[in-house]
Amino acid sequence: MARMKxxxxxxxxxxxxxxxTACKNEHEVPWGINRRRxxxxxxxxxGERSISMAxxxxxxxxxxxxxxxxxxxxxxxxxxxxxxxxCIGCGYCFxxxxxxxxxxxxxGNFGSRGKMDxxxxxxxGPEADNTKEEYLxxxxxxxxxxxxxLCAEMCSTKALLAGDGDVIAQIYKERVTRRGYGSGAWGxxxxxxxxxxx
Amino acid sequence: xxxxxxxxxxxxVLALGVMIAFAAPQPAAAQxxxxxxxxxxxxxxxxxxxxxxxxxxxxxxxxxxxxxxxWRETLEGPVKSFGGWLLLVTVVVLAAFLAIxxxxxxxxxxxxxxxxxxxxxxxxxHWLTAICFIVLGLSGLNLSFGRAxxxxxIGPEAFASLTTFGKLAHxxxxxxxxxxxxxxxxxWIRHNLPNAxxxxxxxxxxxxxxxxxxxxxxxxxxxxxxxFWFVVIGALTLAVSGYILMFPFYVTxxxxxxxxxxxxAVAGVVMVAIILAHIYIGSIGMEGxxxxxxxxxxxxxxxxxHHSLWxxxxxARGAGDD
Numbered sequence: 001m002a003r004m005k006x007x008x009x010x011x012x013x014x015x016x017x018x019x020x021t022a023c024k025n026e027h028e029v030p031w032g033i034n035r036r037r038x039x040x041x042x043x044x045x046x047g048e049r050s051i052s053m054a055x056x057x058x059x060x061x062x063x064x065x066x067x068x069x070x071x072x073x074x075x076x077x078x079x080x081x082x083x084x085x086x087c088i089g090c091g092y093c094f095x096x097x098x099x100x101x102x103x104x105x106x107x108g109n110f111g112s113r114g115k116m117d118x119x120x121x122x123x124x125g126p127e128a129d130n131t132k133e134e135y136l137x138x139x140x141x142x143x144x145x146x147x148x149x150l151c152a153e154m155c156s157t158k159a160l161l162a163g164d165g166d167v168i169a170q171i172y173k174e175r176v177t178r179r180g181y182g183s184g185a186w187g188x189x190x191x192x193x194x195x196x197x198x
Numbered sequence: 199x200x201x202x203x204x205x206x207x208x209x210x211v212l213a214l215g216v217m218i219a220f221a222a223p224q225p226a227a228a229q230x231x232x233x234x235x236x237x238x239x240x241x242x243x244x245x246x247x248x249x250x251x252x253x254x255x256x257x258x259x260x261x262x263x264x265x266x267x268x269w270r271e272t273l274e275g276p277v278k279s280f281g282g283w284l285l286l287v288t289v290v291v292l293a294a295f296l297a298i299x300x301x302x303x304x305x306x307x308x309x310x311x312x313x314x315x316x317x318x319x320x321x322x323x324h325w326l327t328a329i330c331f332i333v334l335g336l337s338g339l340n341l342s343f344g345r346a347x348x349x350x351x352i353g354p355e356a357f358a359s360l361t362t363f364g365k366l367a368h369x370x371x372x373x374x375x376x377x378x379x380x381x382x383x384x385x386w387i388r389h390n391l392p393n394a395x396x397x398x399x400x401x402x403x404x405x406x407x408x409x410x411x412x413x414x415x416x417x418x419x420x421x422x423x424x425x426f427w428f429v430v431i432g433a434l435t436l437a438v439s440g441y442i443l444m445f446p447f448y449v450t451x452x453x454x455x456x457x458x459x460x461x462x463a464v465a466g467v468v469m470v471a472i473i474l475a476h477i478y479i480g481s482i483g484m485e486g487x488x489x490x491x492x493x494x495x496x497x498x499x500x501x502x503x504h505h506s507l508w509x510x511x512x513x514a515r516g517a518g519d520d
Contacts, residue, residue: 017252032255039249039261051249053261062270068341069358070349086358088365090341091446095456096270098262112369113446190262 002164003078004121004143005192006152007172007185008052012159015040015050019151019160023054026122026150027139033103035119036151049183052151052160055080055101055119056191063093063102077143078165079121084137089113098190121162122149165192246453257447269456277460281342281467288471292478302484304500305410312495313512315505320385321494327378327429330371335470337364342463372440379433386426389417395507396420417508428472435465 015038023029023036036054041047057080064072064080071086072093091113094102104113124141127134134141142150152162161168169185176182246263316324340348340361349357398413399420405411406421413419418426439462442449450458480487486500501509 015252020253034253034255034258037251037253037255037258039251039259041247041249041261043250051261062266065274066270068345069361070345070354071358083354086354088358088362090365091443091455092459095452095459096266098264098266100258100260100263100452112366187262190264190267 001076003166004057004163005078005165005168005188006054006056006121006149007161007168007188009159009161009172009175010049010051010183010186011175011179011181012157013038013050013052014157014159016156019052019155022150022154023119026142027120028135029117029139030105033105033117035101035103035117051186052155053099053187054151055097055121056099056187057121058191059193062096062098066092066096068092073126075123077123079123079143081120081123081125081138082116082118083126084115084117085126087115089115099187122147257452260452263452265453265456269460272460273463277463278342281463284467284471285339285474288474292475292483296478296483299407301482302406304486304497305412305503306499308486308497309499311498312489312493313498313501313509314494315490315496315501316494318494319381321491323378323381323385324491326374327382330375330378331469331473333367333371334375335466335473337361337368338463338466339470340364341368342467369444372437372444376433376437379429382426383430386418390423390426392420392423396423412503412506414506415504415508416511417505419504425472425476428469432465432469432472436462436469439465 017038020034020036020038024034027035029035036052038050038052040050042049057078059078061072061074061080063082064070064074067082068090069086069088071084072080072082074080089104089112091102091104093116094100094104101118103117104115105117106112106114120138120141122140122142124130124134124144125138127137129144130141140150142148147153149162152160161171172182172185246265247261248259249261251259341364344357344361348360352360393416395414395416396419399415402411402413404419404421405413439458442458443455443462446455480491486497489496489500498509
């Protein structure tokens with residue numbers, strides 16, 4: 001079984017934010033919530049690079065470990081999902097997440113954050129696949145349709161890769177070899193306790 | 199000719215530079231941590247990596263905040279084991295104390311006459327705080343230990359509903375709780391300033407360990423003064439750290455909230471342990487003690503044994519006796 005991962009090649013990312021837009025549109029993500037975002041480091045300076053970031057679906061997911069109601073679960077493909085029925089909106093996963101993935105519809109509103117929302121790797125939630133209930137809570141379930149996450153699928157420079165961790169690491173490795181340099185797979189050391197080398 | 203040599207030298211130097219520059223990530227990849235990321239993380243000394251985002255949410259400009267892992271490890275490791283052990287030890291010590299010392303009786307027997315110890319306002323402040331604290335304490339413990347203890351018993355759906363209700367209660371009852379503590383502080387602070395009598399009381403172990411030993415004490419003995427100051431300072435700590443968490447990003451960034459959560463958890467569990475001891479001595483641990491906060495009127499002999507100086511003071515004012 002494939003182990004799903006994201007990899008952002010920061011040498012290729014041009015900060016077009018199409019992945020952010022695609023994600024918002026595909027899942028009809030509410031106003032104020034961004035499951036994916038593009039962060040530009042050293043903006044306008046030497047060594048500027050942009051990285052598209054969302055939930056990395058960590059190996060040993062901190063959100064899963066700290067959740068007081070144990071609402072997270074991991075699919076066979078390593079995708080970290082959660083149940084909005086169980087979530088109490090306490091914010092613990094947000095404190096623990098190294099990537100700022102958990103989002104809340106009402107941040108700053110008297111501790112009543114509402115149900116947490118985050119990137120699902122386009123894999124929906126605990127409800128039956130591709131049902132209306134699943135779509136309303138978690139968005140589209142592209143994985144169940146045999147498709148990969150839309151953010152990576154429609155990335156114009158193919159900076160953002162999503163899919164089997166071994167395959168995307170191999171693609172990245174070949175790129176690094178061909179062009180002679182690479183800046184590492186952002187977040188991999190933190191999320192998977194490994195670099196991009198296969 | 200010389201120019202050609204110079205050019206070659208420059209190219210060689212450049213090539214060497216490029217090799218050094220770009221060779222670095224590859225051996226680092228073999229060490230399983232990408233060199234750039236490792237270098238940047240090291241440069242930031244584990245702090246967050248922040249950039250710029252085009253979406254109107256400044257918080258999302260933090261790309262990676264590695265200290266999230268430290269918060270998780272601290273909470274799941276030392277904080278939870280400290281809390282669990284502290285509560286366990288407290289309960290065991292109290293049970294052992296009851297088994298060995300037994301219930302502390304009124305040595306000279308009940309007098310049958312009573313003296314007013316706490317008036318309505320004082321009891322209101324106490325019970326307002328007490329009821330809030332019980333709910334706050336239980337919902338707090340549920341948030342920390344419920345997943346391991348309660349969830350397997352009642353199942354995920356019931357546990358999520360219970361915890362949602364507990365979280366709401368925890369948030370809203372914090373306000374009357376703080377009010378109650380403020381009231382108690384105003385009412386009792388002048389009786390809780392440490393003085394010389396406390397030293398004698400402490401030296402004699404408050405008379406807790408031996409029968410028939412009753413060191414003199416005013417309205418509050420040294421033990422009660424310790425509880426008072428723990429409650430005031432503990433509640434202040436809990437209120438400050440709690441309101442930081444209740445209003446995310448109003449006062450502090452995520453690092454501040456992680457620290458506030460740890461402070462809140464430790465202060466909370468310490469307060470629960472102290473209040474367990476307080477509840478014990480105010481109910482099953484000592485005959486006649488509950489009346490002080492129950493009816494507000496205590497037995498005269500109980501008062502003479504435990505708060506001799508206070509009885510003298512009240513009598514000098516010519517009040518209190520029924």
